[in-house]
Amino acid sequence: MRLRDDLTLRQIGNDYIVVDPSQDMVDMSKVYTLNETAAWLWKELKGQDFTSETMVDLLKERYEVDNEQVLKDVENLVAIFKEQGVLQNQ
Amino acid sequence: MEISSKKKITLANNLFFEELKVYLDKGQRVTIRVAGNSMNPFLKHGDRVVLKPIENADLKLGRIVLADTEQGYILHRIVKIMDDEIWLAGDANLQQIERLKKEEVWAIVAEAFNDKGKIDVHSFLTINAAFIWYWARPVRRLLNWIKK
Numbered sequence: 001m002r003l004r005d006d007l008t009l010r011q012i013g014n015d016y017i018v019v020d021p022s023q024d025m026v027d028m029s030k031v032y033t034l035n036e037t038a039a040w041l042w043k044e045l046k047g048q049d050f051t052s053e054t055m056v057d058l059l060k061e062r063y064e065v066d067n068e069q070v071l072k073d074v075e076n077l078v079a080i081f082k083e084q085g086v087l088q089n090q
Numbered sequence: 091m092e093i094s095s096k097k098k099i100t101l102a103n104n105l106f107f108e109e110l111k112v113y114l115d116k117g118q119r120v121t122i123r124v125a126g127n128s129m130n131p132f133l134k135h136g137d138r139v140v141l142k143p144i145e146n147a148d149l150k151l152g153r154i155v156l157a158d159t160e161q162g163y164i165l166h167r168i169v170k171i172m173d174d175e176i177w178l179a180g181d182a183n184l185q186q187i188e189r190l191k192k193e194e195v196w197a198i199v200a201e202a203f204n205d206k207g208k209i210d211v212h213s214f215l216t217i218n219a220a221f222i223w224y225w226a227r228p229v230r231r232l233l234n235w236i237k238k
Binding site for chain 1 (some may be wrong): 105106108109110113117118119120121122123138140
């Protein structure tokens with residue numbers, strides 16, 4: 001999978017938001033908010049093809065977390081990515 | 091770890107509008123949600139409005155504009171235009187008028203939507219209705235006073 005190239009991650013104060021500037025229109029009535037971990041992961045994944053394993057590896061490199069937890073988190077996140085339509089259509 | 095999508099975001103107001111200004115300055119249109127009820131009954135809390143960067147030609151009576159005022163950001167209607175001042179009023183407000191410099195007006199509402207679909211904001215009829223509503227302020231104040 002791959003994150004949509006047209007989305008941009010912006011840090012606003014302590015929050016991270018992903019804005020969707022489709023063509024000439026920026027929709028700020030629907031923004032995705034990310035916490036720090038998710039924002040960090042977003043930056044790492046942006047601009048490349050990745051799999052769930054890529055995400056697991058990245059998280060394990062950076063955080064001391066047990067396998068099971070990471071797998072579960074990644075699974076959730078991928079589901080949210082799909083649901084919110086932030087992934088590139090393959 | 092989580093990522094979420096919220097309809098209403100809870101960023102600090104000034105940061106939200108600073109971000110919005112970035113896009114307006116680039117000439118882009120930006121959709122936001124109406125917060126608050128000061129434009130009732132013409133725009134309601136939660137309606138979505140498409141904002142277009144302001145041009146001089148947009149500064150006309152009855153238009154709903156976004157302005158950066160000393161009291162904060164407002165989405166109100168132009169009720170008077172002078173050489174160096176623009177006066178705005180919230181449709182729901184009974185008394186208050188905001189007197190601004192042209193530079194404080196950032197954007198105009200190009201389109202608006204609610205749950206049912208498109209809202210007619212700037213047609214001849216709507217603007218006339220809005221002015222009747224505005225001129226009825228003394229009566230509305232009276233009714234408001236009686237209701238109490």
